[in-house]
Amino acid sequence: MAALSPRGTATSDARAQLAEIDESCRGSVLLFFLSGMAWLLAGSVFALIASYKLHAPDFLGDFAWLTFGRIRTAHLNAVIYGFSAEISVGVILWMMCRLCRVPLMAQSVINLAALLWNFGLTIGIIGILAGDTTGVEYLELPKYCTPILFLAFALIAVWTIVIFRFRREKHLYVSQWYILAAVLWFPWLYSTAQLLLIMDPARGAVQAAVNWWFAHNVLGLWFTPVGLASIYYFLPKVIGRPIHSYYLSVLGFWTLALFYNWNGFHHLVGGPFPAWMITISIVASVMMVIPVVATAINHHFTMVGHFGKMRHSPTLRFIFIGAIAYTASSLQGVLSSVRWFSETAHFTHHTVAHAHWGMYAFFTMTMFGAMYYILPRITQREWPSDGLISLHFWTTLVGIAMYVLPLSLGGWFQGKAMLDPQIPFLEVVKITLPYLKIRTVSGLLLTLGHVAFFVNIAWLLVRTFGPYRAPEPMILAGVGTGNAPVGK
């Protein structure tokens, strides 16, 4: 019984320490998670409107603030700076506290950062819908809100380092390497891009070079490290088995740090740039095979013999999909960087599919998995509905597969048609229509999954803070201690 009930071992130091850490994280992590989920729902609605407009251009055409250029931009910024960034911060804080073996101190600083971030982003999204955008990819938020975002993130970065500084466990786990790098890289990328593109814009083609340096690196040096840190933590933690090769994981980190930041210029293949710039970027992109394959081998051999555990763990299901998607999308990215492939796939829906493969199938699914693990621990309550978990998992899995696979194919056909001078442009547009309609259906599925997840979270919080408090949870102490044949 003691193994099944966390309260049954409440006197042990280890349990007390974990409980103290989880308790200390509760308010701040919930703040980031809830606001992140709100942005996800808003971003999903924006995405659905934008997607529908691609095959029904007259839809809501009388509203200036809902025109494609604004609504698609609002979607992108809501899911990148709203959902992805805020969930990342929540996961980072909890993982750092757990791995450093220290409670989250002075939560009010982090809470202030959360409020500042949401305030700045809300102003920015309203500005975008009002038509006030910079027009720079991934940096569309108007410049009056970016100092607020920068200040908020500076607080988060400093506080992450403070947690690390006061750690009780001196040895670092690979997830901490990724997290510390990510919280240093993002402010550097963001401030440099803001200076060179918004505050005092560089001239001519240099703008495009800086833009793609930022746009590619914000995915690869901010969201990718957070996603990989989560996989490296939660995969072993859930199945109860250390990572297959720690050396490989460290090799993966340092090679990512070395090669990734050169990759952005491969988006400029064919552009008015010195050939050596593009070539170096392509070479660095191909070198990314090293960290990607090292990570893939590590994840696979850690999971061998434990695949059945996905039957029981929602965290493992989402993380497993995220890990596979990381390998697949990264290798697709390597292929896309090569000149002959880029000549066809560039400027098509293929690139859009690739972005969603990375940001949704890899990153978002991994974050969902992390949230499924963290939320019951910080609230000390079980997930209320297994049905909603399954609905969330299957709608998002089928939805993203329906999104990525047809659109990758449709984008390729689009690119081939655009290269054929005999095909009028309007015919090229018509070629893409079936794939765009499938994309809208997949967007509906994804949105349904997001709503299911949000309802389950709201239900969990009602059980935590509402008048009815549920009985003790069973999962927190880890069912299956040695004797339970859980999904082997």
Place this chain on the structure above:
Amino acid sequence: MGVITFILMGSSLAFPAVALYALWWAGREGQLRHSEKAALLPFDEQEPVGQMTDVVLNRPSAPAGSLKS
């Protein structure tokens, strides 16, 4: 442009320097050794190796009273 150039040049030099320092620090502190110990860091006495820590769906049967009612 002078100030911005100065900031950018400074940060371009500072960040690789931080990375090199991190690598040097890791080597000095033994962070690149003892990989078996590092691999065990997600685990502790309460959640040790060999214990699955997330059983939510399709729960195996457990003694009466240990599951939620």
